[in-house]
Amino acid sequence: MLLKEYINIQFTNTYVVIHTGYGGYKAPVLIEGKLSEIDLSDYEEKEVLSVSGRADSNGIHFWI
Numbered sequence: 001m002l003l004k005e006y007i008n009i010q011f012t013n014t015y016v017v018i019h020t021g022y023g024g025y026k027a028p029v030l031i032e033g034k035l036s037e038i039d040l041s042d043y044e045e046k047e048v049l050s051v052s053g054r055a056d057s058n059g060i061h062f063w064i
Contacts, residue, residue: 004044015059
């Protein structure tokens with residue numbers, strides 16, 4: 001699934017962390033922040049490898 005498909009169903013105040021590749025939470029972070037405050041246009045067409053977390057907790061982590 002593409003990142004934009006995941007993002008379209010989230011609230012604008014959802015905190016997200018976009019990682020590159022595998023490596024769990026220690027994988028390099030490309031961008032992070034609230035959806036309403038960050039520009040994900042460079043990443044929206046990327047295939048999501050894995051997702052973890054919740055919108056109502058410490059945020060959602062994506063690995064692309």
